[in-house]
């Protein structure tokens with residue numbers, strides 16, 4: 159990492175780039191990984207609404223897409239809240255790296 | 257501005273105003289609260305943030321999760337900070353130096369920063385009548401510095417400054433009812449919400465933004481580290497908090513109280529307490545009295561709220 163000197167920093171510690179946290183990937187925190195089973199998905203989007211890490215992707219048409227594993231921390235909220243189809247969850251948690 | 261419809265599919269097409277890459281713990285309730293609040297509206301928003309988990313983890317060096325102008329100054333003055341921003345904005349608009357874009361102002365604070373250390377600055381800003389909203393994400397302790405008790409910590413909870421052991425069985429005092437204290441300020445809008453009930457939460461945010469003057473919302477925000485629970489249960493617990501009437505969903509608009517959600521069946525408080533390690537000692541034989549006392553507290557508060565609920569009051573025959 160290149161060293162930053164105070165002269166190069168914006169005045170008043172202002173951060174000028176909105177949402178720059180996206181440059182910091184938190185996916186490496188994960189020990190459990192959510193897996194999406196599309197055939198059981200009823201497109202309720204609860205997983206999207208409740209994810210604390212904005213890690214459930216949605217298409218331009220507003221349809222549930224894959225997880226964003228760059229940021230997903232593997233908390234499991236999406237899996238717990240997923241109603242699934244006829245009692246079959248559309249999200250299951252698996253051990254990471256398996 | 258027209259209030260945007262709260263349909264999940266439509267909302268999901270919009271852009272998040274709180275980005276991933278923030279460093280809150282896995283499964284923390286606070287980012288869920290923030291994203292729902294910001295998603296509820298398309299108004300431009302400027303926010304201040306009291307020191308605490310949300311603040312330290314959402315803006316680290318050059319990495320910020322905020323896609324709105326956001327300011328942090330200190331722990332105790334989030335309300336004063338945003339009230340100053342609001343006053344300046346108003347003045348610049350009045351002087352014709354700034355075009356009025358109907359900007360809305362929010363202060364976010366944890367319960368430590370709101371119930372305790374930031375309380376006088378909050379009370380002052382409300383009394384001065386600034387056109388702003390204060391949002392407390394209440395996780396029931398000073399979590400960022402290692403789970404110290406606050407005046408929002410529930411009765412009996414084990415924290416590092418009221419540790420359950422031989423001397424005391426967790427926090428001896430009842431939690432302070434800040435939502436009521438804010439209502440007593442006579443401000444036009446006060447509400448309590450939970451991220452599990454996202455529609456109710458967002459409706460309240462939308463309503464608040466259409467009201468001029470100071471607004472306050474208290475939103476329960478599970479913290480699996482401090483609550484000693486699982487990483488996947490933030491929504492489950494914020495739902496149980498509502499269903500047990502530990503955290504009733506209601507609003508007080510111009511002095512009129514309205515319960516916005518009544519559980520079909522009021523669950524026993526232990527359903528909310530049991531999954532949380534901070535209440536584990538209360539289930540020991542010698543501490544059974546605590547469970548009883550905690551339940552009585554919740555019952556008394558719920559009964560009082562039911563009496564105040566405008567829907568109930570209207571049905572009663574006029575007195576005198």
Ligand SMILES: Cc1ncc(C[n+]2csc(CCOP(=O)(O)OP(=O)(O)O)c2C)c(N)n1
Pocket residue numbers: 306307308309310330331332365366367368369370395397398399400401406
């Ligand atoms: C005046 C002052 N005192 C103490 C601190 C240290 N401190 C930083 S964050 C924090 C706890 C914040 O607790 P809370 O407001 O409940 O938010 P949480 O971290 O739980 O989200 C404390 C005590 C500080 N930053 N400033």
Ligand code: SF4
Pocket residue numbers: 194198199200201202203204205206222236239240241242243248249
């Ligand atoms: S919560 Fe489950 S059913 Fe609903 S959209 Fe997500 S994966 Fe599909």
Ligand code: SF4
Pocket residue numbers: 192208209210211212213214225229230231232233234235236237283
């Ligand atoms: S496991 Fe947690 S962080 Fe990952 S997608 Fe599900 S809710 Fe989001």
